[in-house]
Amino acid sequence: MPGWLLGEIGLWIVAATAAAGAALATWREAHRLTRILAGLALAAFAAGALVWMFRDTYAYYYAQKDAYLRVSYWGSYQEHQMWQEILAAFRHRYPDIPVKQAYITDRYEEKIQQLLLANDAPDVMLFQDEPLPRFITSGKFQVLDEFCKTPGIELDLQRDYWDTAVQSFQQDGKTYGIPVWGGDCLILYNRAAFRDAGVPEPPERWTTEQFLDTCRKLTADTDGDGRYDRFGFDIPGWVYWLPFHYAFGADYLDPARTRWTLWGKEAEASYQFWQDLRYKFHVAPQRAELTEGGNVAFMTGRVAMFVSGPWAMPPLNEAGIDFDIADIPSGPGGHATRVTWDALVMFAGSKKKDWAWKLVHFITSRPAQEIVARFQRSVPALKAAQDAFIRANPKVRARRFIDALAYARFQPITRHWNLMGREIGSETDSMLDNRQSAAQTLRRLAINRHLAECFGMPEESAAPNP
Amino acid sequence: MAATQTRLRRRESLTGYLFASPWLLGFFALTFGPMILSFLFAFLRWDGISPKTIAWVGLGNYFRAFRDPDVRIALANTAYYSFLSVPLSLAFALGLAVLLNQKLRCISLFRTIFYMPSVISGVGTIMMWLWVFNPDYGLLNGALRQGCNLLASLGIESARHWALPKWLMSESWAIPSLILMNLWGAGASMLIFLAALQNVPDSLYEAAELDGAGRWSQFVHVTIPQISPAIFFNLIMGIIGSFQVFAQSFLMTGGGPNKATLFYVLYLYDKAFLDFEIGYASALAWILFVIIMFFTLLVVRSGKRWVYYEGE
Numbered sequence: 001m002p003g004w005l006l007g008e009i010g011l012w013i014v015a016a017t018a019a020a021g022a023a024l025a026t027w028r029e030a031h032r033l034t035r036i037l038a039g040l041a042l043a044a045f046a047a048g049a050l051v052w053m054f055r056d057t058y059a060y061y062y063a064q065k066d067a068y069l070r071v072s073y074w075g076s077y078q079e080h081q082m083w084q085e086i087l088a089a090f091r092h093r094y095p096d097i098p099v100k101q102a103y104i105t106d107r108y109e110e111k112i113q114q115l116l117l118a119n120d121a122p123d124v125m126l127f128q129d130e131p132l133p134r135f136i137t138s139g140k141f142q143v144l145d146e147f148c149k150t151p152g153i154e155l156d157l158q159r160d161y162w163d164t165a166v167q168s169f170q171q172d173g174k175t176y177g178i179p180v181w182g183g184d185c186l187i188l189y190n191r192a193a194f195r196d197a198g199v200p201e202p203p204e205r206w207t208t209e210q211f212l213d214t215c216r217k218l219t220a221d222t223d224g225d226g227r228y229d230r231f232g233f234d235i236p237g238w239v240y241w242l243p244f245h246y247a248f249g250a251d252y253l254d255p256a257r258t259r260w261t262l263w264g265k266e267a268e269a270s271y272q273f274w275q276d277l278r279y280k281f282h283v284a285p286q287r288a289e290l291t292e293g294g295n296v297a298f299m300t301g302r303v304a305m306f307v308s309g310p311w312a313m314p315p316l317n318e319a320g321i322d323f324d325i326a327d328i329p330s331g332p333g334g335h336a337t338r339v340t341w342d343a344l345v346m347f348a349g350s351k352k353k354d355w356a357w358k359l360v361h362f363i364t365s366r367p368a369q370e371i372v373a374r375f376q377r378s379v380p381a382l383k384a385a386q387d388a389f390i391r392a393n394p395k396v397r398a399r400r401f402i403d404a405l406a407y408a409r410f411q412p413i414t415r416h417w418n419l420m421g422r423e424i425g426s427e428t429d430s431m432l433d434n435r436q437s438a439a440q441t442l443r444r445l446a447i448n449r450h451l452a453e454c455f456g457m458p459e460e461s462a463a464p465n466p
Numbered sequence: 467m468a469a470t471q472t473r474l475r476r477r478e479s480l481t482g483y484l485f486a487s488p489w490l491l492g493f494f495a496l497t498f499g500p501m502i503l504s505f506l507f508a509f510l511r512w513d514g515i516s517p518k519t520i521a522w523v524g525l526g527n528y529f530r531a532f533r534d535p536d537v538r539i540a541l542a543n544t545a546y547y548s549f550l551s552v553p554l555s556l557a558f559a560l561g562l563a564v565l566l567n568q569k570l571r572c573i574s575l576f577r578t579i580f581y582m583p584s585v586i587s588g589v590g591t592i593m594m595w596l597w598v599f600n601p602d603y604g605l606l607n608g609a610l611r612q613g614c615n616l617l618a619s620l621g622i623e624s625a626r627h628w629a630l631p632k633w634l635m636s637e638s639w640a641i642p643s644l645i646l647m648n649l650w651g652a653g654a655s656m657l658i659f660l661a662a663l664q665n666v667p668d669s670l671y672e673a674a675e676l677d678g679a680g681r682w683s684q685f686v687h688v689t690i691p692q693i694s695p696a697i698f699f700n701l702i703m704g705i706i707g708s709f710q711v712f713a714q715s716f717l718m719t720g721g722g723p724n725k726a727t728l729f730y731v732l733y734l735y736d737k738a739f740l741d742f743e744i745g746y747a748s749a750l751a752w753i754l755f756v757i758i759m760f761f762t763l764l765v766v767r768s769g770k771r772w773v774y775y776e777g778e
Contacts, residue, residue: 042484110739116515134742138516287635288601418740422721430724435637449535 012048017041069355070122072102072112075377078314082375086368090359093367097355116140116347123350124359127177129168129341133415136171142346142353143174144360153361161364162405165341165381168413177343178364179381181372183309183401184337184408185243187326188316193218193230193304202326208247208273211329215283218304232283234290234303235274235432238424239411242338243307245270246409249333252424253412253455260455262445266333271431271438279434287433298323309340310389310401313376317393325400339408341381379405416454423448507748514744527749537750539725540733541757543641547729548708551645556700559652563659564685577660584653592717595647599633606633634719637726644714644727655700662696663689694773702765709758730754 073083080103087099102122104111109131115121116138127135135141148155157166161179169177187202194201199217203210215232222229235241245251248270252262277284290297295312297303299321306312307328316323328337344360346353362368369380373388379401380389390399414420424445431441446457483490508528511521531537566577583591598605607630617625633643666689674684690697712731715721721728721736734754738747 113515113739113742134513135515137519138513139518140516288632290602416741418736422736422740426722426724429722430637433635433637433723435724 012052068098068100069124069352069359070100070102071124071126071359072104072108072122073126074104074106074108076314078318078375079377082371082377085371086363089367089371090362093362094358097358099359119349121347121349123347123352123356125345125347126180127343127345129182129343130411130413130417132169132176132343132345133171133413133417136176137415140348141176142348142350143176144178144346144357145175147346147353147357147360148175148178150357150361153358155361155364160383161381162341162379162383164339164405164408164410165343168341168410169343169345177345178360179341179343180364180369181378181380182339182341183311183379184339184404185240185307185309186328186337186400186404187305188298188308188312188323189305189326190298190301190303191322191324193301196301197230197304201324205327205335206329208244208329208331212277212281212283215277215305216281219283228282228285228289230301231285231290231297231303232305233277234297234306235277235284236307238428239338239421240307241270241274242411243328243336244274244331246336246338247328247331247333248273249331251412252420253414257412257414258455260446260451260457262442267442268438269332271428271441274428275431275434275438278432310376310378310398313393313396313398317376317396323396325397327400327404335407337404337408338411339405340411342378343381414454419450419454423450504748504751507745508752510745512744513742514738515742523745527746528753530746531749531753536725536728536733537730537753540728540730543726543728544709544711544730547641547645547711548705550642551648552701552704552708554645555649555652555655555704556697558649559655559700560659560697562652562656563663564689566656566660567663581653581657583650584657588713589717591647591651592714595650596634596718599643599647601630601632601635604633607631634727635723637723640719640723640726644711644718647714655704658696658700659693662693666692691774695775698765698769698773702762705761705765706758709754709761 071087073079075083083101083103087101090097090099112121112125112127112135116135121140148157155178157175157178162182165179165182166175168182169175169179189202191201197218197220199214202214206214211233218230218232219228220230221227245267249266250262250264250270253259254261278286285297285303290302295315298306299316299319305326327335330336344363346356346360350356364382366382366384369382369385370388372378372380373385374392376389376392376398380386386402390402392398412420427436427441427445427448430436431438436444445451509522509524511519511523511527513519562580566573566580570576601607610630614625614628614630631639633639670688670692671684674688679687710731711729712735715727715729715732716735719727721732730750731754734747734750737743737750
């Protein structure tokens with residue numbers, strides 16, 4: 001019999017005895033000592049009741065929690081299915097390691113933050129590259145370099161994984177996460193929309209001019225009611241615009257990611273093109289013209305192209321959409337795109353680090369990476385799984401996501417990523433609603449107080465307000 | 467004798483505290499405790515993850531708040547929302563209560579219908595209003611579009627091309643949209659007004675009528691003073707609630723477009739849980755506490771002039 005249960009029974013015996021004493025005291029209207037006893041009885045009774053109420057919770061969270069290895073992740077239902085499959089394979093490989101999964105469907109980072117604060121975080125956590133710098137400073141993520149050398153379950157990150165994937169989770173020469181999957185952003189296009197419009201599919205390589213020409217041909221009022229029924233392109237938010245931004249030769253931060261560099265003719269050309277697609281050329285819907293969400297619009301053919309990564313493919317595959325992948329058009333800055341990765345990190349306070357490493361090693365090794373490839377959730381971080389990724393859906397040229405890794409660039413990730421995203425998002429919202437020009441947007445961002453506190457201002461911003 | 471009375475009084479207080487103890491326990495553990503902690507956090511810089519990152523900044527977080535342009539934006543948005551939504555909600559709830567205080571057939575059914583929005587879950591309501599405000603296929607613009615078509619068919623041809631509001635997607639319409647939505651949940655205040663209206667003695671109306679007072683005069687000089695405690699209560703609760711407005715912008719607009727619905731509590735939340743600045747967010751919370759306290763005390767003090775209590 002567990003100790004806590006014995007304690008509970010003892011407490012209830014004390015409570016019952018004391019309650020009887022209390023009843024006696026009330027009956028006799030007795031003196032202080034009996035009233036104290038009555039009070040104690042009540043307190044013991046209340047304590048017993050609390051134990052009774054919370055014993056299951058206690059048993060679940062404290063008595064049993066150390067018996068399991070816990071792993072947390074987020075994602076769609078399809079991704080959850082993929083995790084089920086991966087963990088089933090892990091259980092088959094390591095039947096003596098019980099794993100519990102925490103599928104956190106919403107506000108993942110906030111929940112992980114709370115769990116880290118309570119020192120009750122899962123042993124292994126799926127983590128994105130963007131929030132990582134903010135979490136690393138807490139010292140609650142295990143440095144994994146030594147684990148990579150564990151005999152029999154070692155990992156050679158430099159040789160076997162994509163460079164950008166490995167570098168995304170390293171800081172000051174230390175590895176905080178083992179990359180699992182990720183990818184770059186390209187253009188997904190609805191082949192049916194192209195066929196309906198009689199427009200040839202995008203070529204292997206194309207320029208922004210060719211892209212604009214294709215968008216113009218695709219945009220049409222098919223029922224003659226004066227409103228466009230099909231748009232060439234759905235303009236994205238600032239993160240998904242990064243591939244175009246890079247193609248125009250612009251960037252947000254310097255290579256050291258300490259100084260704001262969103263200034264000059266390249267940045268202005270990028271922002272101007274972004275705005276013009278909507279207002280000058282009208283090949284992208286305005287906000288009120290497309291309220292059903294980009295994915296739905298793409299599936300129904302209301303927009304023919306949008307920017308996304310391989311993670312956009314599973315729902316499109318499931319819905320049976322006839323789509324394919326095209327490169328980001330090249331501009332003055334050449335051929336470019338952005339890359340982003342997810343990794344598994346280990347909680348530094350984990351009591352089962354040897355188990356945790358076995359799980360990390362398993363998920364980032366070939367059997368599990370081929371499951372990832374089959375779902376086409378993202379590009380597997382392990383290079384050896386790329387063929388499985390390409391073969392998963394032969395109708396779509398998924399190889400393009402692999403090829404693009406050769407020239408894909410990092411995002412401007414710093415510990416101020418969220419704040420930066422909010423400030424850029426807010427200003428570019430105004431621009432994309434045609435309330436301010438591209439030049440004004442750049443100027444306002446350059447003098448933005450929050451950004452200036454984090455990154456300083458470019459010297460050029462001293463120029464008169466455009 | 468006196469000793470027995472004291473003993474009895476003490477026993478009565480003890481019994482009272484015992485009965486209140488579950489609430490007291492919850493209050494101290496879940497409200498008062500965090501309040502004290504947040505007061506202390508306001509003097510720190512902390513990422514909210516590890517105690518290792520704690521640094522003492524004294525009043526730095528408060529000084530920072532006074533310099534922060536987003537605090538000014540958030541305060542302006544919150545004030546705009548509060549100063550419009552509180553009086554409008556009060557007027558709307560009072561108007562409804564007056565209508566539902568009539569002696570009509572099926573009045574209980576109407577009362578239930580108008581109160582119902584208050585018992586529907588906030589998130590459910592928000593999802594519904596997202597559809598209502600959708601500029602493309604939402605109910606509001608659908609109705610307005612039909613109205614424009616009607617006007618066009620009556621000869622005002624330009625009505626067909628009138629630009630309809632983009633509601634939550636427009637900087638200028640976003641807060642008015644949320645205020646409009648807030649009116650829909652006026653059922654709780656309405657119920658309090660209804661109860662107050664039903665307690666106004668008929669004799670006062672009869673006396674007023676004998677003095678020659680019309681309907682409007684009766685409403686202004688009899689009804690309003692008689693229900694002033696209910697107005698007072700709803701006003702204070704409305705001010706507190708409106709300054710704490712959060713869920714609507716959090717779920718519907720995310721503070722946009724272009725910070726047009728960045729309310730104070732949403733900004734505080736962003737700072738605490740997105741930027742991991744627990745100390746700064748705590749300082750913001752205490753500034754909000756002072757602001758709400760100021761307006762509440764203002765109303766309480768002014769209440770002496772316009773709130774009428776029967777017992778006084």
